[in-house]
Amino acid sequence: MADLALPTAPGRVARTARTWKLRISATLVAGFVLAVLLVPPLVGLDEQAVDLGAKLLPPSLDHPFGTDDVGRDLLLRCVYGLRVSLLVGVVAALVATVLGTAVGAAAGALGGWTDRLVMRCVDAFSSVPHLLLGIFIVALFRPGVWPVVVSVGLTHWVSTARIVRAEILSLRARPYIDAAVSGGASRLRLARRHLIPGVLPQAGLAAVLMIPHAIWHESALSFLGLGLPTHQASLGTLVQSARGTLLAGDWWPTLFPGLFIIVPTLAIAGLAGAWRERLNPRRRSELML
Amino acid sequence: MLELLSLTAGYDRRAPVVRDVTLTLAPGEAVGLLGPSGCGKSTLARVAALLHRPDSGRVVIDGEPARGYRHRAPRAQRTAFGVVFQQPRQSADPRLRLADLIAEPLRATGRPEGAADKAAETADTVGLGSDLLGRRPHEVSDGQLQRACLARALILRPRYLVCDEMTAMLDASTTAALVGVVEEYRRETGAALLAVGHDRVLLDRWCDRTVEWSELGSRHDGLATAKPPAEQSPSVR
Amino acid sequence: SAPGGGTDAKGSATGTAVVGIAYEPDSLSPLLGYGKDGNSKIFDGLLTHDEKLDLQPALATELPEISEDGRTYTFQLREGVTFTDGKPFTARDVVFTYETILDPKTNNASRTELDAVESVEAKGDHTVVFHLKYPYAPFAERTVLPIAPAHIAGEQDVNTGDFTTKPIGTGPYELVGWSKGEKLTFKANPDYWGGAPKIKNFTMAIIKDDDVRATRLRSGDLDGAILPPNLAKAFKDGNTATYAAKSFDYRVVTLPTGNKVTGDTDIRRALDLAVDREAMVDSILDGAGKPAYGPVPTDSPWFTEGTERAHDLKAAADLLDEAGWKKGKDGVRAKDGVRAAFPLWYLSGDKLRQDHALSYASDAKKLGVEVKVQAGTWEVIQPRMPKDAVLAGGGSPADPDFDQYTLLKSSLAGDGFNNMAHYDNPAVDKALEKGRRSGEHTDRQAAYDTVQRELVKNPGYTFLTHIDHVYVVDKRFGTLTTQVEPHDHGLASGPWWNVEDWKPAK
Amino acid sequence: MTVLSVRGLTVRFRMRESAPVRAVTDVSFDLAAGECLALVGESGCGKSVLASALLGLLPGNAETAGSALLAGAGDDPATDLIAADEAILARTVRGRRVGLVPQSPAAHLTPVRTVRAHLTETVRRLTGTRGRDALRTATEAAAARVSFPAGHLDRHPHELSGGLAQRAATALALVGDAPLLLADEPTTGLDRDLVDRTVDELRRHTGATRALLMITHDLAAAARIADRVAVMYAGRLVEIAEADAFFGTPGPRHPYARGLLDALPERAFRPVPGRPPELAALPAGCAFAARCAHADTACATQPPLTGGLACHHPHTAPADLVHPPQAAEAPGA
Amino acid sequence: MNKARPGLPWIPMARMTGRRLLFAVPVLLAVTFAVFAVADASPFDPVKAYAGTAGLTASQENLDQLRANLGVDQPLAVRWWEWITGALTGDLGHSAVMRQPVADVIAERIGWSVLLAALAFVVAVLAGTTLGVLAARRRGSLVDRAVTSLAYTLEAAPTFWLGLLAVWLFALQLGWLPAGGLTDTGSTTVTAGQLTTHVILPAAVLAASQLPWFALYVRQGVGDALDEDPVRGARARGLAEHTVLLGHALRSGLLPVLTLIGSRVPELITGALLVETVFSWPGIAAATVQAATAVDFPLLAATTVLATAAVLLGNLVADLLYGLADPRVGFDG
């Protein structure tokens, strides 16, 4: 029978690859989240304890990630740093994405003068240089996690807003919007049901990208001497303060915090990609999940 | 009763597509609209369904003039029309499963209770099997999608049906079946019908009366006319 | 090495030197404070410092003549000196310079340093007389201040005029260009009264980031640079020489009197014994520094022998035990319901201070004192200074009065960044006053000995380290010297303090 | 000469939750040069999927089996369209050797480009025409060929009426002069005049050397140009007949095909009773049995396609009057 | 009604530009005032900043005198109003940190910043787009994974880090390019040749820091478009792969990229600020930070006006471009 003769389509291989990617991403994210949640209560870290005698030890069994230039264990600091940085990154990304999507969707879906006014406000907002606002906000309060979150969240929603608005303007002209209007959908319903789901991939990408970007901001602020207190472990400060040791030939204080930024980001991106395809399946990707 | 009074509409004020068209649908009447391709039938249908603002002229629904178009029209007026669009692929949100596609108007008008059942029921009347309801538009054939679109148009039980070449891409049997569904619905509810199409035989058979585009008092010129464009185009061999 | 900018190109042009520095001056006008501590390259002062920081005549022909009461200083000026625009230098310029600085309309933040001056008077073209309000022994040290040309600077707005960025002076170098944020370029003044410098072109590249500076030095882009000790360590190859300039630059923890814990003399003394200064020097400074027991470095002639304190945790603990600071359950001592805990602020972004603060806190913890390290900008820190400890820095080599008076005098408590700890010790106040007014060296020495001994008895500050400033310079300039350097080491410090005297090997 | 020879073509869609959809099952037919085969069938029976399979444009969840041999011509060797890899299909087959008029023309145009841009680009790629003026002329000629008004060339797809989009798609498919043209409902949205002109143009295009597979519901159009008619039901070919016989006397032999013709508005305008089967849950036997008046126990087994017909109870017309269609003979075996 | 050869839709574009210009005035006023207000509220003290290290030992009296001299003891609104009225007559005020008229500060530096930023931006857009398209071509492939990982890595990598790494690699290890500054450190004149070699590294680093957004958005836009019907249509016509990718998929997926052109300007300025610091590039961005931490009101206001103008211009260009790129969006806004 013809059914038996069907060869295995290349799709199946791709599917397993996809599944694997999804599983790995999920495991990694879960692992990091668990580490961040469980390790701090179990293993306390005295943020200000230094051990000048154990300075710059390369990775070993005692210190799997080695120690930094004042003798602190890097593994523990990375985990603690990830906690702070994930908080900064995720909260800032959420703020930016929710705000940006809401404003962009409102402007795009309502159109006309509302759109113009809102977008000019967005322009005004986006013209405040990010780092500058960061500097002011951080200076207004004292250096810490929340000023960084606020400054990143408050400045970065504008690009999301613009992207969302542009996509919505393009979606708005699709014939299926006519169908929804005729079906009695209110503007809000239209936005919620048809427009926003259409721009979620874009907004989601912005959100995922915002996470490393927020960490970036945090370290840029410390570079300018305005970020988190530099003795407090955060991935940004770890990377930022490891530069000197790298030039002197010690690679581990840079490598591990760097990996701690990049690996979770990639894992989150992997998850977001999977979620996106579930939400927005298209011809080709349908099977690959 | 639906009155389209000296409507002029189009996409560029300087060159309207529909010019000074007047058409009246008596209550419960089925009117077929015939016309050459590109003459403005779909545009007129969109205006009639309050989806496109005409440059001038009025749409009067049951004696009440339309107060606006698209979102400016009150919901009650908008949902008095069930519209089946010409191109099912374009008029279905690619993200919605057919079940949601059909149920969406119910939910959008604040009647989410039992929407799913109602949708399944309506889908059944247009001949959509339950296994199709879980699929998304790109996983069904164009004809199946068109059936879903018809179900969507019927689900709010509109007083007016606007079918823009609903059967253009359907085989004879499905056409007959869907026409049957529409007729059944009209018998039940007394809804009026504006059916746009090219197939005179079909429209004659389906509708109470069939009007030609050219009879609508619309003067048209330019390319999208009854005259075959080929005859105007110098580059035709 | 980099094309066009590499050492090959410069190897032949031995008359050229490019150095990398971390700071950029705000202005090049002496009237606004530029070069007030000497070595200003473009300008000369009446006097100047030599390698040992002894005063030598510059625009003056000899050291000043000081009146009996110590309130009149008379300078004879060098004749035949011209500014680089060709106009002669006269006493009028000296009077103009000092009077302008003293004018409150002039935006000069260091005016306080000339507080003692009552008036400046020109006697003819080549004699200048300073009249002081009170006898001020170190006054001559202040006259290394550069002299600006009255005929140029006097013709324009002192605060905003052109002169602030395009200065003209009598110095060994002329400014060619100042590309802000990038570099300052100088060329030798061929008519310099002290003889034309051998280094014809001198560039100071402004590179704020230590790591970038190190990299650019490595790439051959720079001939010399100031570097943190750990980065300087890597330059061990044959082409470069490393200079560790001794300095008066100390790192100190202020122990404000207003805080119940830090104001307690026993706590102060215990902390003073408990800190491991040697460890800090070895690890944080990579050996480039010395333990500090007071503002005066141990190798300075002003240092009072016997005021060194060895690291002795046990003695410190005993001291607290005796004084009634008993360890509580959490390992932190307390007395009369007061926990031995206080915050310690450091300037955020300053790694050196951070590391000092953290080691200090670690040492204190061993003693049973909880020090909570916090970071902030000065704006955040300043209002907290009366109650919270701060990791501060300071030090001025020219005269002990310069930093000790402002650091310790009780009347200056809380005045800007003066006396941050609100230190209040009548014996010290008296000694400081005596040291500043007395003209006799032995009297002054005795006075500052008193200060240093008082600081052992009641250490209102925990002095931690004196930091060597480390410079790496290409060997082709021969063996260079460094001065003893102050806390602020901008353009004027480093082996290029006397670049005009360099004799590069062919 | 045979242009296309399809054997045992089967397409299934794997579904995430439900059983696979058997969109095309064991389809075999031949298409000769100069021939026009009309493929008719109820909505959802697998016509478009068949066309997509021939172009290798199926979605990723599709699995295919069987073969579709496209005859070689000139330098091109014969190609099995099902087995050929994507690179071959993209470089030498699509557009050049197999043209397609897609079923939803507007959806298959890039929304941000004008019709002219689409046409010009295709003309340049497929005919090698170079030079501004030459391209312009060729573009306009291609548009005129299907009566696409030149004044609308600079419009974007969303500014086209349904019929205009249809004509644009047809124009695009004709550019390559492919030996095999797959036209999926090429006449939707066109008025009678235009339908006639379009199908005539298609016929003319086919000439004596090319073949046309026209999927259509428009039986009038099919009658006008088709040489043979193939009827598809639930993924299978159930009847292949000469067009004259099919539309005239004796008419179709398969009960479904007869029902289809009866549904025409000019005839009974009565749909085939019952509803189309679900392709994910096809019965073991004849898929039409559930709707068939003649069904009996024999229908529980799948009737083979013999003599151009797959039915246990064909309409008993005076069979002798009909010449057994030769082309339909070949596959079944 | 016959649309003639379509040029650009000048009239709507001009109308949109006009509207934007009109809006720019209140936006600029609001932004400058906001900057004055925020700077005023910030704990930074202009006097201390002016005094620099000398301020650490200066007496309070001395500082108070300075405050009066600098005029920063006036109320905020007065200072803002004076600056605005001054600016309208062409006097941008005097920068306290730079000890120079603001106009001079800007004139000296802006060219270099614009050169650096523009170069970097063009490179980022081009390289980002190319990488994005390459990645989207085969999703899940090695290229895709490499590009995605690279993009996320670059996004997370602090700019000063990248700068350091670039200097280490290209100036130190390879010795190909100079490590910083506008010209060779020893030279005193700016020549085109030196400028070219000196701008490469900072521009490349800045571009690398801006590239991830472009690459990932293009990847997503193109990737999505590749799954949709228009691309199927283009494939069916036998268009070359690069035409399908660039002409259809990229064109449809271009909208977010164009948007980014506008909304990345602030990021570009932020990046420029760090890059200028690392590479001792004498541009305006580095001066902005100094102006901010020194609360140098006139300079801060002037640089903010510049930044705002750049952002408004970027957004206008983006909006115009997507009106052109996607006719469905139009020029309303």
Ligand SMILES: Nc1ncnc2c1ncn2[C@@H]1O[C@H](COP(=O)(O)OP(=O)(O)OP(=O)(O)O)[C@@H](O)[C@H]1O
């Ligand atoms: N959004 C639009 N913008 C500009 N012009 C449009 C738009 N939609 C349709 N048109 C033009 O308006 C004219 C009428 O279009 P319409 O869709 O109403 O025609 P129609 O009568 O329905 O034709 P068909 O039978 O081919 O569907 C056509 O020339 C078409 O190109």
Ligand SMILES: Nc1ncnc2c1ncn2[C@@H]1O[C@H](COP(=O)(O)OP(=O)(O)OP(=O)(O)O)[C@@H](O)[C@H]1O
């Ligand atoms: N991607 C898909 N996944 C699952 N099922 C699909 C997919 N595409 C099509 N189908 C199913 O395959 C069957 C055949 O579809 P096809 O589009 O070929 O129908 P058709 O004969 O062209 O019908 P129409 O006349 O309505 O266009 C339909 O039942 C449809 O639901």
Ligand SMILES: [Mg+2]
């Ligand atoms: Mg139409």
Ligand SMILES: [Mg+2]
């Ligand atoms: Mg089909």
